[in-house]
Amino acid sequence: MTGPDTPRLLLDRPRLEANAARLRARCAELGVAFRPHFKTPKSVDVLRAAHGGIPGPVTVSTMKEAEAVAASGAATDILLAATAIPARIPRAEALARHHGTRLLLVLDSAEMTGLVDAAASAPHDVLVEVDCGEHRAGVPPKAALPIARAVHGSRHLRLAGVMTHAGHSYATDDIQKIADLAETERAAAVTAAEAIRAAGLPCPIVSVGSTPTLLYARHLHGVTEARAGIALLWDLAQHSRGMCTWDDLALSVLSTVIGHNRSGMSLILDAGALALSKDVSANSFAPGTAFGALADAATGARLPLQLGTVHQEHGTVPVPDESWFARLPIGSTVRVYPNHACLTAAGGYGAFDVLDESGATTSRWPRVDGWH
Amino acid sequence: MTGPDTPRLLLDRPRLEANAARLRARCAELGVAFRPHFKTPKSVDVLRAAHGGIPGPVTVSTMKEAEAVAASGAATDILLAATAIPARIPRAEALARHHGTRLLLVLDSAEMTGLVDAAASAPHDVLVEVDCGEHRAGVPPKAALPIARAVHGSRHLRLAGVMTHAGHSYATDDIQKIADLAETERAAAVTAAEAIRAAGLPCPIVSVGSTPTLLYARHLHGVTEARAGIALLWDLAQHSRGMCTWDDLALSVLSTVIGHNRSGMSLILDAGALALSKDVSANSFAPGTAFGALADAATGARLPLQLGTVHQEHGTVPVPDESWFARLPIGSTVRVYPNHACLTAAGGYGAFDVLDESGATTSRWPRVDGWH
Numbered sequence: 001m002t003g004p005d006t007p008r009l010l011l012d013r014p015r016l017e018a019n020a021a022r023l024r025a026r027c028a029e030l031g032v033a034f035r036p037h038f039k040t041p042k043s044v045d046v047l048r049a050a051h052g053g054i055p056g057p058v059t060v061s062t063m064k065e066a067e068a069v070a071a072s073g074a075a076t077d078i079l080l081a082a083t084a085i086p087a088r089i090p091r092a093e094a095l096a097r098h099h100g101t102r103l104l105l106v107l108d109s110a111e112m113t114g115l116v117d118a119a120a121s122a123p124h125d126v127l128v129e130v131d132c133g134e135h136r137a138g139v140p141p142k143a144a145l146p147i148a149r150a151v152h153g154s155r156h157l158r159l160a161g162v163m164t165h166a167g168h169s170y171a172t173d174d175i176q177k178i179a180d181l182a183e184t185e186r187a188a189a190v191t192a193a194e195a196i197r198a199a200g201l202p203c204p205i206v207s208v209g210s211t212p213t214l215l216y217a218r219h220l221h222g223v224t225e226a227r228a229g230i231a232l233l234w235d236l237a238q239h240s241r242g243m244c245t246w247d248d249l250a251l252s253v254l255s256t257v258i259g260h261n262r263s264g265m266s267l268i269l270d271a272g273a274l275a276l277s278k279d280v281s282a283n284s285f286a287p288g289t290a291f292g293a294l295a296d297a298a299t300g301a302r303l304p305l306q307l308g309t310v311h312q313e314h315g316t317v318p319v320p321d322e323s324w325f326a327r328l329p330i331g332s333t334v335r336v337y338p339n340h341a342c343l344t345a346a347g348g349y350g351a352f353d354v355l356d357e358s359g360a361t362t363s364r365w366p367r368v369d370g371w372h
Numbered sequence: 373m374t375g376p377d378t379p380r381l382l383l384d385r386p387r388l389e390a391n392a393a394r395l396r397a398r399c400a401e402l403g404v405a406f407r408p409h410f411k412t413p414k415s416v417d418v419l420r421a422a423h424g425g426i427p428g429p430v431t432v433s434t435m436k437e438a439e440a441v442a443a444s445g446a447a448t449d450i451l452l453a454a455t456a457i458p459a460r461i462p463r464a465e466a467l468a469r470h471h472g473t474r475l476l477l478v479l480d481s482a483e484m485t486g487l488v489d490a491a492a493s494a495p496h497d498v499l500v501e502v503d504c505g506e507h508r509a510g511v512p513p514k515a516a517l518p519i520a521r522a523v524h525g526s527r528h529l530r531l532a533g534v535m536t537h538a539g540h541s542y543a544t545d546d547i548q549k550i551a552d553l554a555e556t557e558r559a560a561a562v563t564a565a566e567a568i569r570a571a572g573l574p575c576p577i578v579s580v581g582s583t584p585t586l587l588y589a590r591h592l593h594g595v596t597e598a599r600a601g602i603a604l605l606w607d608l609a610q611h612s613r614g615m616c617t618w619d620d621l622a623l624s625v626l627s628t629v630i631g632h633n634r635s636g637m638s639l640i641l642d643a644g645a646l647a648l649s650k651d652v653s654a655n656s657f658a659p660g661t662a663f664g665a666l667a668d669a670a671t672g673a674r675l676p677l678q679l680g681t682v683h684q685e686h687g688t689v690p691v692p693d694e695s696w697f698a699r700l701p702i703g704s705t706v707r708v709y710p711n712h713a714c715l716t717a718a719g720g721y722g723a724f725d726v727l728d729e730s731g732a733t734t735s736r737w738p739r740v741d742g743w744h
Contacts (some may be wrong), residue, residue, distance in 0.1 A: 005435070005460055039685070083631055083642070085375075086703065087378070115703045136633075137631050256457050256459075258454070258457060259480055261508075261509075263507075263512075278650040279650050312411055316508060329483065331458065346719075347742075348720070349742055349744070350744065351744075370720035370721055370722050
């Protein structure tokens with residue numbers, strides 16, 4: 001018996017396509033454009049699936065992602081959702097020159113606006129980042145206008161709108177609270193946009209997004225587009241808070257049982273800290289998830305086993321009784337569902353192994369990991 | 373001002389070379405060969421530095437690492453220190469065919485020995501893995517002989533020795549306890565080797581290793597080689613237990629200050645969970661290290677600041693007072709020293725930016741991340 005060389009990153013294509021169709025329907029229902037976040041899949045093939053096979057707008061987290069998307073033709077309208085820095089401006093200008101891509105930059109300070117403008121030698125569209133309560137990047141809604149003025153008054157930057165991200169919506173499983181956060185997110189972006197317009201400045205784009213707030217927003221009046229990434233693939237962190245069902249989980253890691261530790265009552269897997277990441281975010285709402293949940297390799301059906309500890313290339317799975325040594329013999333394979341799809345998928349696989357309707361691996365979709 | 377495009381992975385070459393020289397001297401003092409672990413640097417240039425510029429033996433954690441090392445010529449004697457599986461055998465045989473490489477496989481069960489032998493069509497050298505107390509992979513010393521017999525009696529596998537790893541030596545900062553663990557590690561490997569030889573089977577290699585036990589072993593009588601990886605680069609987890617000094621730390625992440633959150637009294641960096649990893653292992657012995665310690669970008673001198681929280685591409689650094697907004701203005705750069713060099717370096721950088729004696733970046737050394 002020779003199974004596949006593991007660990008491998010499995011992507012269930014029918015689940016991805018169903019997840020994507022639901023997101024498109026949800027955005028249509030809310031009357032906003034869908035700008036999927038590339039940072040989770042980092043794959044132009046997944047981006048194409050997100051838009052149902054046609055080009056569409058995208059959010060990216062790195063210039064390298066922007067470059068891959070632009071070269072693929074899967075999107076010509078790209079939002080780089082991390083604060084711009086001067087060193088990325090030559091790369092941004094090369095994108096426009098080579099591919100005619102529109103790259104939206106994000107800024108949230110007069111200082112960085114000045115530095116980016118000084119590094120620019122061509123026009124750049126800019127969104128002002130608004131803080132809607134996560135208190136990471138961005139300025140409070142009422143502080144957006146001074147940044148907008150700085151952008152508008154610069155040599156090379158063109159004000160294109162505002163954006164915000166309710167990342168703190170991941171901290172609860174209370175749907176009413178999420179709906180309230182969605183309203184806070186919407187109101188923050190719209191308030192900032194209205195202040196900018198009232199000052200006579202342009203603000204065509206009003207961009208919001210996090211997976212929970214997109215799912216549970218009561219309305220998105222005044223918003224032009226929504227961003228979401230994890231809802232394409234899902235993971236145990238989202239599952240733990242009821243954001244998706246087990247059958248929506250499109251991403252897992254295939255691993256081989258490389259040993260039985262009978263005195264320690266555990267299975268040893270060839271999937272550890274690099275294959276899964278050290279993220280344990282599902283454990284707040286699903287205690288005992290540890291580093292991942294095991295499932296049948298062929299069907300994805302859940303097993304009552306978890307990845308208890310991880311070393312760089314080893315994972316240890318405690319088993320409740322000896323029957324598991326027969327059920328999962330040495331050399332057999334299992335799936336591990338991760339806490340956090342974004343970090344697991346970025347663990348160094350380089351590509352997804354794509355499962356079709358029958359569960360067979362039909363193709364490999366390359367990923368765009370790293371920065372340079 | 374246009375700084376470098378961040379985040380970047382900095383490798384201090386003089387520190388690497390000093391760390392490597394100390395490891396070679398320590399192995400010479402103990403009378404054992406040095407087989408550096410490639411899993412930390414994943415770089416053939418670092419491997420060459422580890423051996424002082426000449427080829428030498430190496431330990432690897434993946435077949436992809438073995439393939440890169442073999443192709444580079446930096447080593448012709450490679451130990452793949454994770455349990456072999458049948459799917460990797462064709463790759464192992466290609467290595468021998470194309471490069472004449474000796475690849476040592478590791479096995480610790482009769483079941484996997486049978487599966488690997490069945491997948492083989494050429495000879496393979498095998499070490500039996502012994503558990504010296506970490507209770508991850510390996511068998512107790514007295515259970516090594518049956519595995520050795522299974523290897524010796526197989527069609528294609530050749531018994532080449534035993535190996536063990538005292539990974540539990542990372543759990544203490546007590547040097548006497550580490551010296552005791554080193555003796556347990558040594559005795560486990562030597563006991564297994566003696567039992568195998570007493571049965572008339574060959575056991576030329578007796579391989580041990582973990583950074584702390586190599587540093588503090590009282591002697592390594594009966595051992596032929598020692599493995600260590602983190603001692604080439606060091607990190608805060610090791611620093612927290614007194615295994616190295618601040619000036620030994622050869623690996624850091626260069627990041628840009630992309631924002632000031634004045635109401636939250638924090639700096640925002642463009643280095644987060646992917647750039648640093650979510651490993652927090654230094655915090656057991658150095659509480660408050662959080663996700664990494666900040667240092668001056670140019671000199672590496674420590675600052676009294678830590679990376680408090682990480683998102684995928686954002687890091688938040690709490691500051692004690694407003695003076696830090698002037699000391700580290702928006703657009704400036706800082707270094708972040710990581711908890712766990714192996715996981716940080718594997719975060720997707722693809723290469724080290726190598727700093728020379730003057731602190732200038734003189735070259736890029738590619739890394740071998742991933743599995744396939």
